[in-house]
Amino acid sequence: MLSRYPLGPRLTRLDTKFHSTSSVSSASSMAMSDVSISPPAPSAMTDLVSTSDQPAPKEESPSLNATALFPPKMEDSLHLQDLELMMHWCTTTYRSMARHPAAEGLWQVAIPQLSLRFPALRHGLLALSALQLAQDTSNPEQKWQYLVSARKHQNHALTGIQFDDVDEFTTSQCNASFALCCVLLVFPFAYCLVDDSDAEDEEERPEVLDEFLEVFELTRWLVGAMILTMDRVANGELYPLVRPDPTRPTMPDMSQLVILALRRHNAVEAERDPSHEEDVYDQVLGHLRHCLEQLMGGGEPTDFAFCWAYRIPVRFQDLIRERQPFALVVLAHYAVVLHHLHESWWMGSWGTRILNEIVDYLDPEWRELISWPIDATGCLVPED
16 A cells, blocks of 8 residues: 655755765775665565564574574674664663653663664664764764764664554554654754764855755654654653653743734735745744744743644745745744754754854845844854
8 A cells, every 4th residue: 555645755965965075985985885865665664563573483493503693703793883872872862862851761761672672763773873973973984984874774764654554553663653753853953963074075065954955854754654643652651752841941932023023024025026925924934933932931842843844834845945035034033943952962053054054045134034033042143
């Protein structure tokens, strides 16, 4: 049966910066060539079937000794890096996924245990762990090896995302699918930040907005998968991953004034330019208002930052791709939400990176409309 949902988007731009890195050895380059850049098409989706439910392998003949099956060198190299990655997850990476203390134990213990039964989830954990190690190391060769490993595991993990027959999922399958989506959501944001300064040619680096659009597309796809299991997860063992943290501080609510100003300008542009797509912008601003209200009311940014990509019209992505000034102004306000995740290593400077590039595209009269995002993020804008 064909899914009514699209396959995962290709991740091509995200690799551009690494293909020309001068520090990569020929051996590492060959290794990277074996890693598929686009998510593989789902097959039977056995990665979200518990290993205990899969057919047991045939028993080997008693006369076949273990050393013939697993030569010592192969045994050492086969699982050593994966063991390193899982140890790093359980000691370090898990913290960056926990929104509050109640979720830490889930990410450190319960979800890794669940991943032993669901290979796709296990690959997801190993992918993000490898990516954090790549970001932390200063050794170029080691960084590349971790990146190769991260993309390899991510490609395997993506095959576990399923849209069809979700109603027939067991509770464990729902939990595994939801946790996997959580991990894969942050992966591309982090991937774009790793090794960003090592590109050989400045002109070969993809623009931040183009990178963001690709990440945005993957985000929309993953959130669509998450929504299918969210209700069941909220009523089960992993409920802290879904329910809000009531302890976050609030801030002065500027959302109504900000959105009102943007709506007024949207109307002005519609009167001035018949081709201005007022209805599209109006929908986007409605969802942006919800994001900003949640943010200023003390909401957890991860709860609504990613959902925005899923809710807004697809046409808005085209308007950003066309570098329409008002689309960039609206995106600059969304960057404030991303900026409030900057303490997470996988988000880092995404908010200010987007803002800085938007500033470069906007003429002075349009820049006046993004004074609040610039102030709210502390973004340093060069003077003309």
